Amino acid sequence: MTIRWKYLAILVIVAPLLGFGFAWSGLMSVRASTGHWAATDWFLHWVMGNSVRTAALSVDAPPLDNPALVPPAAGHFETGCAICHGSPSQARSAAVLAMLPPPPDLKTVVPTWSDAQLFEIVKHGVRFTGMPAWPAQMRDDEVWDMVAFLRKLPDMDSDAYLRASGLHGIGKAGEVSPLPITCESCHSERRLEAASVIPRLAGQSEAYLLNSLRAYAHGERASGIMQVAVGTLPEESLPELAAYYAKQARPQRPALPADAQLTEKGREIAEKGRAADKIPACLSCHEKPGGNPAYPRISGQSAPYLERQLRLFHAGVRGGSSFSHLMTEAAKNLKEDDFAVLAAFFASRENGGP
Numbered sequence: 001m002t003i004r005w006k007y008l009a010i011l012v013i014v015a016p017l018l019g020f021g022f023a024w025s026g027l028m029s030v031r032a033s034t035g036h037w038a039a040t041d042w043f044l045h046w047v048m049g050n051s052v053r054t055a056a057l058s059v060d061a062p063p064l065d066n067p068a069l070v071p072p073a074a075g076h077f078e079t080g081c082a083i084c085h086g087s088p089s090q091a092r093s094a095a096v097l098a099m100l101p102p103p104p105d106l107k108t109v110v111p112t113w114s115d116a117q118l119f120e121i122v123k124h125g126v127r128f129t130g131m132p133a134w135p136a137q138m139r140d141d142e143v144w145d146m147v148a149f150l151r152k153l154p155d156m157d158s159d160a161y162l163r164a165s166g167l168h169g170i171g172k173a174g175e176v177s178p179l180p181i182t183c184e185s186c187h188s189e190r191r192l193e194a195a196s197v198i199p200r201l202a203g204q205s206e207a208y209l210l211n212s213l214r215a216y217a218h219g220e221r222a223s224g225i226m227q228v229a230v231g232t233l234p235e236e237s238l239p240e241l242a243a244y245y246a247k248q249a250r251p252q253r254p255a256l257p258a259d260a261q262l263t264e265k266g267r268e269i270a271e272k273g274r275a276a277d278k279i280p281a282c283l284s285c286h287e288k289p290g291g292n293p294a295y296p297r298i299s300g301q302s303a304p305y306l307e308r309q310l311r312l313f314h315a316g317v318r319g320g321s322s323f324s325h326l327m328t329e330a331a332k333n334l335k336e337d338d339f340a341v342l343a344a345f346f347a348s349r350e351n352g353g354p
């Protein structure tokens with residue numbers, strides 16, 4: 001018995017040393033060109049699948065069958081994902097097919113995963129493969145938008161994809177302009193509807209637009225979508241973009257139908273606040289004649305966008321300009337029922353603001 005223990009001890013010490021020696025010798029190939037053995041390939045994908053399935057057990061998927069979730073994710077897919085995975089309008093390039101493992105064509109693999117599993121992959125990425133994590137880890141709402149888009153992807157032809165992503169600009173009737181994804185692909189007033197989760201920029205305060213663009217560029221406001229959209233722009237172009245949108249007239253747009261009682265409750269908080277919960281009157285800062293231009297115009301914004309932002313402020317993860325702590329404080333004590341009523345009220349208030 002004692003002798004066996006001795007052998008075992010030697011094995012435990014020697015085996016790692018041998019492995020370490022092999023790694024040190026340089027004989028272990030890291031070449032992607034030679035590929036994996038079929039067994040290694042199978043094993044790695046098996047490990048990845050198991051890991052994703054287990055992690056997804058604790059994830060509850062929200063309802064995703066809302067067409068308004070698709071456009072921001074489709075536009076982001078074109079800039080952040082299609083370079084590796086290809087898209088309905090562009091095949092994968094020879095360069096990415098030489099990656100190890102090559103990024104799969106998502107049209108064919110998406111149906112093999114559940115919503116929660118796709119969420120897990122898109123949020124956290126896959127180690128050792130080149131599949132990146134979502135750039136803003138606290139923005140689960142954006143990751144779910146991407147899952148909603150991925151679900152639609154297998155049935156999308158090139159036309160549907162161009163329409164969803166705004167890839168070819170939004171020309172007047174029938175006009176196609178071969179542009180890459182631009183600000184207008186997502187923010188054009190012609191594209192935005194009352195249910196959009198993308199904010200309207202036309203007629204917003206210039207100071208606020210500029211502060212927001214800088215906050216995204218410097219990582220002080222978390223959004224995987226917007227951080228990628230402004231990440232590569234030169235700092236000098238931000239004031240021009242802010243001025244461009246501030247000057248645009250904002251067309252009238254009816255809000256989503258909301259119950260009058262809801263909007264009335266929202267008005268109550270907006271005008272008077274709620275002293276019992278230390279919630280200030282929203283209109284004591286927002287859209288006050290002669291007020292600080294760094295406080296944004298929120299009337300006429302879409303209800304789903306407003307509600308998301310309020311929830312982010314309430315959770316303390318919205319970030320933003322150097323004034324954003326004021327809003328975090330204002331949203332801190334909001335209750336679950338308040339988000340929808342405030343969003344409904346401000347969305348219905350088309351002509352508010354100075």
Ligand code: HEC
Pocket residue numbers: 045048077080081082083084085099100101102103104106109110118121122126129130131132146
């Ligand atoms: C730099 C290249 C790269 C980028 C950019 C990239 N991916 Fe991937 N992705 C990969 C690779 C490589 C894999 C394969 C991982 C594996 O086989 O384990 C992968 C796997 C996936 C999978 C799992 C598919 C499967 O069955 O293996 C999904 C879903 C996915 N990516 C979605 C996305 C989305 C959405 C984006 C954009 C937000 C994105 N990817 C951006 C490289 C990339």
Ligand code: HEC
Pocket residue numbers: 071072073074075076181182183184185186187197198199200201209210212213221222223225226229230233241296
């Ligand atoms: C792929 C779609 C997409 C593209 C492209 C895009 N945006 Fe955005 N933008 C969004 C979304 C979604 C949000 C909301 C992000 C958040 O929750 O913080 C947003 C937010 C913003 C905001 C903050 C608005 C507010 O009310 O707080 C500004 C300013 C902005 N975008 C400007 C731009 C500019 C300028 C460009 C072009 C350089 C651009 N965006 C490109 C989707 C996009």
Ligand code: HEC
Pocket residue numbers: 199208211212269270279280281282283284285286294295296298306309310319320321322323324326327330331342
């Ligand atoms: C003390 C001043 C103050 C009060 C009170 C206040 N806000 Fe704000 N709010 C701000 C500031 C400042 C910002 C912009 C933060 C930034 O620059 O990133 C903001 C941003 C917002 C935004 C995000 C807009 C966008 O386009 O992303 C929403 C929505 C909002 N406020 C709603 C409300 C509501 C609803 C109330 C009332 C419950 C309220 N605010 C009360 C100062 C205030």
